[in-house]
Amino acid sequence: MKRSAGKLLAVGGISCGTAFALHWAGxxxxxxxxxxxxxxxxxxxxxxxLWWMAGExxxxxxxxxx
Amino acid sequence: xxxxxxxxxxxxxxxxxxxxxxxxxxxxxPGPPVWxxxxxxxxxxxxxxxxxxxxxxxxxxxxxxxxxxxxxxxFFVMMTGGSLLVIFGIYMLHKIVEHAFGLSSGSPxxxxxxxxxxxxxxxxxxxxxxxxxxxxxxxxxTLSDIIAWQQxxxxxxxxxxxxxxxxxxxxxxxxxxxxxxxVEAKELVSGYKTEHFGVWRAGLEVCNGLKTTVLLATFxxxxxxxxxxxxxxxxxxxxxxxxxxxxxxxxxxxxxxxVTIQSLFTGLMLVYAGIVFLGVAA
Numbered sequence: 001m002k003r004s005a006g007k008l009l010a011v012g013g014i015s016c017g018t019a020f021a022l023h024w025a026g027x028x029x030x031x032x033x034x035x036x037x038x039x040x041x042x043x044x045x046x047x048x049x050l051w052w053m054a055g056e057x058x059x060x061x062x063x064x065x066x
Numbered sequence: 067x068x069x070x071x072x073x074x075x076x077x078x079x080x081x082x083x084x085x086x087x088x089x090x091x092x093x094x095x096p097g098p099p100v101w102x103x104x105x106x107x108x109x110x111x112x113x114x115x116x117x118x119x120x121x122x123x124x125x126x127x128x129x130x131x132x133x134x135x136x137x138x139x140x141f142f143v144m145m146t147g148g149s150l151l152v153i154f155g156i157y158m159l160h161k162i163v164e165h166a167f168g169l170s171s172g173s174p175x176x177x178x179x180x181x182x183x184x185x186x187x188x189x190x191x192x193x194x195x196x197x198x199x200x201x202x203x204x205x206x207x208t209l210s211d212i213i214a215w216q217q218x219x220x221x222x223x224x225x226x227x228x229x230x231x232x233x234x235x236x237x238x239x240x241x242x243x244x245x246x247x248x249v250e251a252k253e254l255v256s257g258y259k260t261e262h263f264g265v266w267r268a269g270l271e272v273c274n275g276l277k278t279t280v281l282l283a284t285f286x287x288x289x290x291x292x293x294x295x296x297x298x299x300x301x302x303x304x305x306x307x308x309x310x311x312x313x314x315x316x317x318x319x320x321x322x323x324x325v326t327i328q329s330l331f332t333g334l335m336l337v338y339a340g341i342v343f344l345g346v347a348a
Contacts, residue, residue, distance in 0.1 A: 020068055034142040037068065042134035045272055046127075049111035049265040 005050035012044030071141055071276075077299075078275030079103040081282065081306045082242070088310035089243055107271035115264030120172030129166045130266050133273040136160060140280045144287070147210030153284055154194050157236075160277065161187035164249060164258045167270075171261030179257030183249045185321055190239045190246075190328060196229035198339040200288065209287055216291035223289040228338045230289045235331055237281055241309050245316040246324045282306065 016037055023033035083100040090097020099105075117123050140156040143149065161183050168180020201207050203226055204215040216222060223230050239246040250257040262270055282302040286293065293301060319327065 016068055030146065033067070034139070034146075037071070038135050038139045038142070041068075041071065041138050042131040042269070045134055046130060046265060046269050049268050050115070053112060053115055053265055 002051060002053075005047045005053075008043055008047035009051050012040045012047055015040040016044065067142070067145065070145065071138065074141060074279040075272055075275040076104060077302075078278035078280075079107060079271065081278050081302060082274065084303065084306055085241060085310045085313070086243075088307050089314040092311065092314035103271065103275070107268050107275070110263070110271060111265055111268035113264040113267075115266065118171060118173075118261055121261065122170050122172070125166060125170035126262075127266065129163060129170055130262070130269040130273075133160070133163045133167070134269060134276070136163065137273055137276040137280060141276060144209065144280050144284050147208065147213065150197055150200075150207045150209055150212070150284075150288070153209075153280070154191075154197065157194075157281075158187070158191055161191070167262060168258035173261045175255045175260040176258055179249050179260065182251075182321055183258055185325060186239065186246065186248055186328075190236060194236070195332060195335045195339055196226075196232035199226050199229040199335070199342045202339070202342045209284070213287055213292045221290045226289075226342070228335065232331060232335045233285055233288065235328065237285060237305070238309055238312060239328070240277070240281060241313055243318075244309070244313040245319050246328065247313075247318060248321045248324050251318060 019028065019033045019036035019040075022028045023030060080101060080103070083098065083103040086102060087097045087100050117126050136156045136159050140153050143152045143156075164183035165180040168176040168178070168183065170176075197207060200212065200222060203219075203222065204212045206212060206215070212222070219225065235246075238244050241247070242250060250259075259267065259270055279302070282305055283298060285305065286298060286301045290301065
């Protein structure tokens, strides 16, 4: 889990970074840069959290009250 | 723009922390430190995480991605002075996202939270009728055009004050612990987010931070105009504190009362938009 989260984090980070660099250099328009970030930013954030998360647990039933 | 995106998220969480602190001080409690919501997001991100056995796995995880994604898109639209309709469209999407959060978990509390989200959407979204008044004045629904119009004619806060009130109600509806926060009422534990814990909740916190910044900044751009960055920051803090005062001194309404009051304001806004239309037509 940690390893795949790390890979996803790297892919997401590189995608955002590359899109930013290409937009900064004027090779891609703003909307393409924005589209890449909109798609890549959410999985990058979750991958970052899953990568540094303390551990993994077993599934549980939700809290359903009394 | 990526650095701004991250800073906007952190600033939004800081504003939510200020919101909690102000409410606590009004209620004569010490309250948490103002950076508590940032710590909250960090804390959840370190927690052990899994997907509940009764949850729809794809929806349970996917909806967190959608929640962050739509407000990232709204952030770009706001920063580039894009269409106001897109930002409001994303606001509507957020109501569907809240609904999906609740339904995905399999928890009855989450489901009730999700259902309330749809109920509140029925009365919050019509408040956007205030944009009709703005469009009648400015002849545009593009944020950059509205900002340019205000540089010539003055802030819409004065010219279209009732529209600003209606949008303020929309902001109030999205603030936690407010009179219209029926989706997070305590009888539902944490409402639609009851079962999203650990990393998933941290993702939701990121969404909330971004959403708070985007909505407050859009309100300022829409009704005050373009300000230097530090004035934007001060303005957003002032609006947050004013919202906190309202939340602190107002009890949470029942779902029926919440919808009724918002619908009454929508009716008043329709009358106002009609008056503006007749004035403009004349």
